[in-house]
Amino acid sequence: MTDAKNIPKAYDPVAVEKKWYGWWEEQGYFRAQIDADKSPYSIVLPPPNVTGSLHMGHALNITLQDLITRWRRMQGFDVLWLPGTDHAGIATQNVVERRLAEEGKKRTDLGREQFEKLVWEWKEQAESSILNQARRLGCSCDWSRQRFTLDEGLSRAVREVFVRLYQDGLIYRGEYLVNWCPRCTTAISDLEVEYQPAQGKLWHIRYPVEGSDDFVVVATTRPETMLGDTAIAVHPDDERYTQLVGGTVILPLMDRKIPVIADKFVDREFGTGVVKVTPGHDPNDFEAGRRHQLPIVKVIGEDGKMTEEAGTYAGMDRYQARKKVVADLEDQELIEQIEEHSHNIGQCQRCETVIEPLVSEQWFVKAKPLAEVTVEAVKAKRTVFVPANYERVYFEWMNNIHDWCISRQLWWGHRIPAWYCGDCHQVTVAREDPHICEHCQSGSLEQETDVLDTWFSSALWPFSTMGWPDQTPDLERYYPTSTLVTGFDIIFFWVARMMMMGLRFMGDVPFRAVHINGLVRDEKGQKMSKSRGNVIDPLQIMDEYGTDAMRFTLAIMAVPGTDIPFSISRMAGYRAFCNKIWNAGRFLLLNLEDQKPVSKEEINKLQEGDQLDLGERWILSRLQKVISETNDNLEKFRFHEASNELYHFFWHEFCDWFVELAKMNFTGEDPDKKSKTCQVAIYILEENLRLLHPFIPFITEELWQQLPHSGDSLMVAAYPVVHPEWMDSEAEEEMEGFQELVASIRTSRSENNIDPRSKIFVQLACEQKSRNFLESQCEQIKSLAHLSQIDLVPHLEAEGRRVQGVSKLAEFSLILDEVIDVEADRRRLIQQIGRSEDNVRHLQKQLDNSDFVNKAPEQVVAATRERHAEAVQQLEKLQEKLDGLTQP
Numbered sequence: 076m077t078d079a080k081n082i083p084k085a086y087d088p089v090a091v092e093k094k095w096y097g098w099w100e101e102q103g104y105f106r107a108q109i110d111a112d113k114s115p116y117s118i119v120l121p122p123p124n125v126t127g128s129l130h131m132g133h134a135l136n137i138t139l140q141d142l143i144t145r146w147r148r149m150q151g152f153d154v155l156w157l158p159g160t161d162h163a164g165i166a167t168q169n170v171v172e173r174r175l176a177e178e179g180k181k182r183t184d185l186g187r188e189q190f191e192k193l194v195w196e197w198k199e200q201a202e203s204s205i206l207n208q209a210r211r212l213g214c215s216c217d218w219s220r221q222r223f224t225l226d227e228g229l230s231r232a233v234r235e236v237f238v239r240l241y242q243d244g245l246i247y248r249g250e251y252l253v254n255w256c257p258r259c260t261t262a263i264s265d266l267e268v269e270y271q272p273a274q275g276k277l278w279h280i281r282y283p284v285e286g287s288d289d290f291v292v293v294a295t296t297r298p299e300t301m302l303g304d305t306a307i308a309v310h311p312d313d314e315r316y317t318q319l320v321g322g323t324v325i326l327p328l329m330d331r332k333i334p335v336i337a338d339k340f341v342d343r344e345f346g347t348g349v350v351k352v353t354p355g356h357d358p359n360d361f362e363a364g365r366r367h368q369l370p371i372v373k374v375i376g377e378d379g380k381m382t383e384e385a386g387t388y389a390g391m392d393r394y395q396a397r398k399k400v401v402a403d404l405e406d407q408e409l410i411e412q413i414e415e416h417s418h419n420i421g422q423c424q425r426c427e428t429v430i431e432p433l434v435s436e437q438w439f440v441k442a443k444p445l446a447e448v449t450v451e452a453v454k455a456k457r458t459v460f461v462p463a464n465y466e467r468v469y470f471e472w473m474n475n476i477h478d479w480c481i482s483r484q485l486w487w488g489h490r491i492p493a494w495y496c497g498d499c500h501q502v503t504v505a506r507e508d509p510h511i512c513e514h515c516q517s518g519s520l521e522q523e524t525d526v527l528d529t530w531f532s533s534a535l536w537p538f539s540t541m542g543w544p545d546q547t548p549d550l551e552r553y554y555p556t557s558t559l560v561t562g563f564d565i566i567f568f569w570v571a572r573m574m575m576m577g578l579r580f581m582g583d584v585p586f587r588a589v590h591i592n593g594l595v596r597d598e599k600g601q602k603m604s605k606s607r608g609n610v611i612d613p614l615q616i617m618d619e620y621g622t623d624a625m626r627f628t629l630a631i632m633a634v635p636g637t638d639i640p641f642s643i644s645r646m647a648g649y650r651a652f653c654n655k656i657w658n659a660g661r662f663l664l665l666n667l668e669d670q671k672p673v674s675k676e677e678i679n680k681l682q683e684g685d686q687l688d689l690g691e692r693w694i695l696s697r698l699q700k701v702i703s704e705t706n707d708n709l710e711k712f713r714f715h716e717a718s719n720e721l722y723h724f725f726w727h728e729f730c731d732w733f734v735e736l737a738k739m740n741f742t743g744e745d746p747d748k749k750s751k752t753c754q755v756a757i758y759i760l761e762e763n764l765r766l767l768h769p770f771i772p773f774i775t776e777e778l779w780q781q782l783p784h785s786g787d788s789l790m791v792a793a794y795p796v797v798h799p800e801w802m803d804s805e806a807e808e809e810m811e812g813f814q815e816l817v818a819s820i821r822t823s824r825s826e827n828n829i830d831p832r833s834k835i836f837v838q839l840a841c842e843q844k845s846r847n848f849l850e851s852q853c854e855q856i857k858s859l860a861h862l863s864q865i866d867l868v869p870h871l872e873a874e875g876r877r878v879q880g881v882s883k884l885a886e887f888s889l890i891l892d893e894v895i896d897v898e899a900d901r902r903r904l905i906q907q908i909g910r911s912e913d914n915v916r917h918l919q920k921q922l923d924n925s926d927f928v929n930k931a932p933e934q935v936v937a938a939t940r941e942r943h944a945e946a947v948q949q950l951e952k953l954q955e956k957l958d959g960l961t962q963p
């Protein structure tokens with residue numbers, strides 16, 4: 076046991092954090108051990124991408140999970156918190172490509188194999204730095220079970236799922252309009268497209284009606300796509316155009332005859348109510364094209380340049396073609412009007428290139444049949460969302476789900492396990508790499524070059540990480556997981572897909588609860604971004620303020636369903652809370668006599684022997700309420716309320732009242748009283764440390780280890796439970812009256828500018844029923860309200876200088892006859908000191924000025940020096956006087 080006298084005065088978080096984290100890990104406390112006597116509790120860590128370092132969003136997400144797992148572990152659950160990282164397909168590939176670009180190289184210069192090797196090297200480095208950052212956060216994951224979405228086991232799971240879905244007819248290959256990034260040269264999902272407002276133009280183009288001199292006017296923001304029009308459309312109920320439907324117009328520039336169709340997707344209010352239909356380059360038009368069996372004409376290619384189908388525009392860049400098309404239309408007087416138009420432009424989330432909707436051959440998962448069962452499961456509350464309103468968001472998405480395009484034209488990822496036959500051109504999909512075509516036995520096979528969307532492997536995360544497709548003890552024990560903690564932005568990307576895959580392959584939901592945490596924003600509520608320059612780096616914060624202060628700030632601000640406006644000044648406040656805990660702990664340790672831990676039984680004995688003071692009975696009772704509410708709040712993911720309550724209990728009840736009262740017994744004459752109060756103090760402090768440990772694990776462990784304790788670590792100590800026999804409503808009521816009286820006297824003192832250091836005389840007048848109580852608490856009231864004497868009187872006297880006040884228990888009168896008006900003196904002195912300081916500063920400035928010292932006449936300089944010395948002396952005198960005045 077450490078000698079209490081050696082506890083440093085100030086808490087040094089960085090050294091302490093490092094020490095305990097390493098020790099916890101060495102002791103194996105993070106490791107899940109299947110224990111039949113315990114109930115399982117499991118969480119899988121949303122795997123961070125191996126793209127860079129952790130940001131504040133990760134810090135929040137990890138803190139909340141760590142809080143839950145530490146709490147559950149202390150509650151006696153067999154806890155698995157399974158960590159790992161995500162290969163993050165396009166995102167990671169882009170990072171490495173950007174680095175290559177700095178050397179003037181492209182991935183194609185290296186070839187697929189070399190490039191993949193390079194990404195693996197990057198992964199090793201990024202992963203270890205990310206996981207070390209997670210360790211800094213105090214993350215109590217089971218590192219022995221760490222996984223990576225591209226590791227061998229998970230790759231096997233990916234193949235198994237792909238093959239089974241393919242065999243069940245739920246994976247198919249087909250033409251589809253995808254969001255294409257011409258820079259990344261890959262399809263990207265709808266959700267990876269970011270929409271940016273842009274100021275563009277709306278061109279109104281005349282399409283001549285065949286067999287007449289009339290024309291219809293069609294408006295578009297992308298005139299180059301008109302080259303691929305295969306129809307124009309009007310709303311079926313739009314009477315202006317009824318006679319046109321079924322007719323033909325001539326597509327300008329291409330001289331192609333295209334039909335006029337009627338379809339409800341046309342917005343009658345937009346432009347003229349006639350729209351062009353370009354199935355090859357617009358998602359709505361693609362759907363309309365399918366409904367009306369329109370041909371697809373692809374005029375823009377995968378490189379963003381115009382194709383052969385674009386006729387004379389072939390080979391031009393898409394924007395160059397736009398200019399040329401407009402110029403040509405103007406020449407032919409086919410432009411009716413050009414309007415300024417603000418709209419949203421879709422950009423590639425990864426590289427900010429404007430995406431181009433393109434038709435291409437891709438792999439798809441049939442989403443509807445997979446999604447339907449998940450909707451049923453959420454309706455049946457097999458998985459609950461917290462906050463509950465995210466359920467609606469979930470239903471909304473799942474009920475409107477489209478087939479999921481799972482192929483990506485990348486090199487970094489799980490290569491699709493499909494082989495094309497050079498002879499019969501059929502596809503073989505297999506678990507093991509095949510040598511012959513399963514249709515014609517030809518050996519001429521070539522594997523699909525595309526890889527899977529990165530979310531395909533993360534969709535399997537809750538069970539692939541536990542060893543699926545093998546039936547492992549971990550799966551048996553820990554699946555379904557208890558809770559998932561994740562952000563709102565990936566409910567669809569990730570949560571929904573885990574639900575689909577979990578139900579399909581495990582026959583059960585992947586998690587019982589999904590807690591959605593908010594975004595961490597800056598203190599003004601703005602999104603943190605490099606361009607705004609408002610990014611807060613969690614590592615820097617932890618170095619400066621300590622991990623505990625950051626964790627506590629995140630937890631206390633984690634109001635469900637809202638974003639967190641993270642502010643450094645608030646965090647400084649919670650660092651002060653950590654220091655408060657340190658100081659209180661240090662103070663009690665310095666007064667400690669016994670080096671024995673204090674058990675519940677010992678407190679019971681004191682309680683039964685009626686040996687406890689009011690403040691002691693009160694704090695024991697309050698503690699029971701706090702324990703009950705903390706557990707209840709954590710059960711409901713109400714981290715902010717749990718942390719708020721613990722903060723106030725520790726600071727404003729334990730420190731401000733209990734410890735203040737305990738000081739009387741510590742300094743008093745009665746050794747039994749001192750020892751008894753010591754026991755209670757240690758007991759309550761220890762319970763506080765246990766309650767706070769999941770929130771601020773480091774400082775609590777450090778203090779706990781210094782306290783007399785049984786057990787090896789606070790991390791594996793039991794979380795407090797309620798002892799109802801210590802609930803004492805009488806003590807709470809009495810204490811409330813006591814606190815109110817002391818607070819009223821204190822307020823009255825400060826309102827009347829009575830120096831807090833001077834002891835004053837107070838008269839109390841109360842009703843008979845309170846008299847005994849007040850008599851019993853006289854010493855305590857004197858001590859806490861800083862009084863020299865209390866007289867209990869039937870009626871307050873009115874003569875002399877006095878201030879009267881009222882509290883629930885008693886009326887009181889502060890007798891001021893003997894108090895000199897110290898406060899007024901003090902104020903006067905402070906003013907004088909201010910003036911004197913100004914004077915010294917002014918003279919000093921003159922003397923510091925070398926021009927003055929060197930060029931002014933000697934006597935003048937000498938006189939200034941003298942005045943300066945006098946002024947300094949005067950200031951010192953004033954200061955002394957002030958110090959004398961405020962000495963107790």
Ligand SMILES: [Zn+2]
Pocket residue numbers: 256257258259260423424425426427428
């Ligand atoms: Zn891109």
Ligand SMILES: [Zn+2]
Pocket residue numbers: 496497498499500501512513514515516517
């Ligand atoms: Zn074949």
